[in-house]
Amino acid sequence: MLRYEAATGVRIPEYAETAMxxxxxxxxxxxxxxxxxxxxxxxxxxxxxxxxxxxxxHRKSDWALQQGQKLVETMHSLLEADGQMDYAKLAERTGKPLTKDPLCAQSSPAGQWFNATATTGRAIESIVWFHEATGDPRALELAGRLAEVHLRQSIDPSGKVRAELLDPTHVGHTHSYCGTLRGLLLYGLATGDKTYVNAVAGTYRHGLWGTSISHSGWTPHDQGKIRFPDKEGDPIGEHASCGDVAQIALWLALRAGQVDLLDDVERLIRARLFPSQIADAKNPRRDGAWGVYSHPFGYGAILDVFAAVLHSLADFHQNIVTTGTDGSHSVNLHFDIDTTAIAVRSRRDRDATLSVTVKEPSMIRMRVPGWASRESVRLSIDDKPVPLPLRWEGAYVVMAKEAVTAGSVIALSHDLPERQTVEEMPISHRKFQLDWRGDEVLACDPKVGIYPAKVSR
Structure with a gap:
């Protein structure tokens, strides 16, 4: 909620914040x-x-600072020589019995491979952020200790998902695995160590797709052993991992120069996160939610998944437009937003139109999706066509500061090519044919919950 508040300016009600x-x-x-x-x-x-x-x-809390430092020191003290955590001692310190869930407290004999993505791996991201918020060197030291362990234990140098993680007898969790990748990437970006950035980029490009996520954004809850199957025997899905993958793509694109991955970000938002959000005004506890779902193209509501998706959407929102050190503004994602410098509106019909209203003149960069044909791209200022050839910087069309004034409306248009894909479920081998226009799904055959049925023409 604090992230959402920071991204949107919508204040948390005082009674709710006090209770939380x-x-x-x-x-x-x-x-x-x-x-x-x-x-x-x-x-x-x-x-x-x-x-x-x-x-x-967001609240400058001294209590939270002290608690975070206490937890950092707890983790430092309980990490064993091989990188595993002493869960029994952790339980002693909390004064509560250790969970019996094998996902959350797996350990292996010293010297053997172990999977700690569901515990210390998924925690790396938050420890890096704690360091960034506080400057605490012990937090960055802890993140480094864990990153070294998980680079060795959780990453396959080939870029494929480790075979041990996919073993049908091994208990794993896709959201925790993706969270570990997020943490390794953020640690690499924070320290400038490209070993971690390259490892995550390789896994993203060569391992995740078709294993941990489908083209439209289906992500299985279980990794390896299917503990929670749907009625057809396939693993149930959950939306948090879809948000994870899109955030990894966002960070690789905007912080590691792999701009082509912004196409994945937009597709996952448009084709999965938006259509799978529950709209049920009669049930406030579900209205607006995401969660764990049974049908691979269905709905679900559970609070931790809802929170994870909200985290991701706040990040996407804050990166629709970014500002360069030279004062230029880059429109990275085709969604509506108002900033102090520009207002962006995206419209989709048979073609796509991205309109940018200039409030303060500056250089404007507008990304063109990689699937749009460059021949179809057109640019106008206040309804007057800009002569070809347009100025390009990689995937972005550029409008010079001198070409606009306050109140100018820049319109970028391009085609929305249509195509079809087929997604096959891993156990039941059910097949779903998706009809696409650009990066949005128009229909699915057979009919599913989140997409319209295919209509014969």
């Missing part, structure tokens, strides 16, 4: 500063640090 803060303080009142209720949940290392970081960053 009380919950956080009560659930983390232990010697480890780990959030938990009736048991010790190492899965919550990430959630604990995210909460403390948000409270430090």
């Amino acid at each position: 803060l009380k919950n956080v303080q009560t659930l983390s009142d232990n010697a480890a500063a780990l959030l938990g209720s009736t048991s010790c949940q190492p899965h919550n290392l990430r959630e604990s640090m995210l909460a403390y970081t948000a409270l430090v960053r």
Whole structure:
């Protein structure tokens, strides 16, 4: 909620924030500063640090700073020589029994491969952010210790998802795996260590697609062993991992120069996150939510997934437009937004039109999706066509500062090519044919929950 507030300016109601803060303080009142209720949940290392970081960053909370530092020191002290965490000692510090969920407290004999993506791996991201919010060197040191472990344990140098993680007898979790990739990437970006950036980029391009996520954004809850199948035997899906993959693509695009991945970001938002959001005004506890879902093209509502998707959407919103050190503005994603310098509106019909209203004259860069034909791209200022050839910088069409004035409306148009894809489920081998226009799904055959049925012409 604090991220959403920072991105949109919509204030959290005081009564709700007071109640939530009380919950956080009560659930983390232990010697480890780990959030938990009736048991010790190492899965919550990430959630604990995210909460403390948000409270430090957005509320300047001294209490959250002290709690975060306590948890950092707890993790430092409980990491064993091979990088595994002593979960039994963690439970002792919380004063609660260790969870019996094998996902959240897996350990292996010293010297053997282990999977800690559901505990320390997914926590790296929040520890990096805690360091950025506080400057605490111990946090960055901890992130480095964990990043080294997970580069070795969770990443395959080939770029493929590690075979151990996909083993049908191994208990894994796609959202935690994607969270580990997020953390490794952020650590690499924060420290300038390209080893981590390149490892995540390789996994993103050569491992995730077709294994952890489909072209339209279906992401299985389970990685490896199917603990939660749907009625057809396929793993149930959840939307948090879809948001994870899109955020990895966003960070690689805007912070590591791999701009072509912005096409993936927009497609996952338009084709999966937007259509799968529940709209049920009669049920406020579900209205606007995302969650775990049974049908691969269905709906679901569960709070932690809702929160994860909201985190991702806040990040996408804040990066629709970015400002360069030279004062120029880049429109990276084709969604509506108002900033102090420009207002952006995106319209889709048979063709796409991106309109940018200039408030303060500056150089404007507008990204053209990679699937749009360059021959179809047209540019106008106040309804007057800009002569060809247009000025390009990579995937962006550029309008010079001198060409616009306050109040000018720049319109970028391009085609929306149509195509078809087929997605096949891993166990049942059910097939779904999707009809696309640009990066949006027009229809699905057979009919599914989140897309219209195919109409014969």
